[in-house]
Amino acid sequence: MAELPYRYETCLKWKDEAQAGLSAQGKPDLLVGPPPEFGGQDSWWSPEHLFVAAVEACLMTTFFAVARKSKLAVLGYESRAEGTLDKTAEGLLFTAVTLRPVVKVAAQDAERAGRLIELAKKHCLVSASLKTPVAVEASVLGA
Numbered sequence: 001m002a003e004l005p006y007r008y009e010t011c012l013k014w015k016d017e018a019q020a021g022l023s024a025q026g027k028p029d030l031l032v033g034p035p036p037e038f039g040g041q042d043s044w045w046s047p048e049h050l051f052v053a054a055v056e057a058c059l060m061t062t063f064f065a066v067a068r069k070s071k072l073a074v075l076g077y078e079s080r081a082e083g084t085l086d087k088t089a090e091g092l093l094f095t096a097v098t099l100r101p102v103v104k105v106a107a108q109d110a111e112r113a114g115r116l117i118e119l120a121k122k123h124c125l126v127s128a129s130l131k132t133p134v135a136v137e138a139s140v141l142g143a
Contacts, residue, residue, distance in 0.1 A: 019044055048094075052083035055097050055134055058126035059117075063101070066116050066123070074113075075143055076104030083132075094132040100139070107142030114140045 012032070014020045018040060019033035034040035035048050045053075056079055067074050079101035086095045105113045117138040121127070127134040 048083065048085060051094065052081050052097060054126050055083075055124070055130070056081035056099055058124045059099050059101065059120055059136065062124045063103070063117055063120035066119050067113075070112070070116060072105065072109055072113060072116060074103060074105055076102075076141075078102050094130075097127070097130075097132055097134045099134065099136045101136065102139045102141065104141045104143055110140045110142035114138065 010024045022030045022032045031044040033044045035046035084096045121136045
């Protein structure tokens with residue numbers, strides 16, 4: 001592992017209207033722009049969607065890191081996430097993010113998987129970096 005601090009770089013190139021191409025070295029490009037609520041289109045990723053997706057992806061990657069360290073065999077993982085953008089005294093802000101992961105493990109590992117989801121929530125660096133509250137409503141399925 002390289003020494004801290006880590007740096008992550010992206011590049012944004014305006015295309016037309018309010019859309020742009022977001023890129024990072026070695027990764028597929030994303031078409032980004034405002035969401036339909038702010039004059040954009042459903043066909044591109046908005047900063048608002050990327051914000052919610054970053055929290056969702058961070059919980060998953062952190063869960064798999066703690067599961068691997070704990071030698072938990074994960075049989076399946078999927079999730080849904082919802083971010084609430086609302087008017088506040090400070091202006092428009094995300095007032096909540098709710099993550100709903102569904103984790104599938106062997107029946108005897110279900111309780112431990114639930115504890116590891118909580119541990120992942122605690123150590124997710126994206127949600128820990130936000131002032132927006134993040135709730136995790138996990139379902140663990142024992143196979």
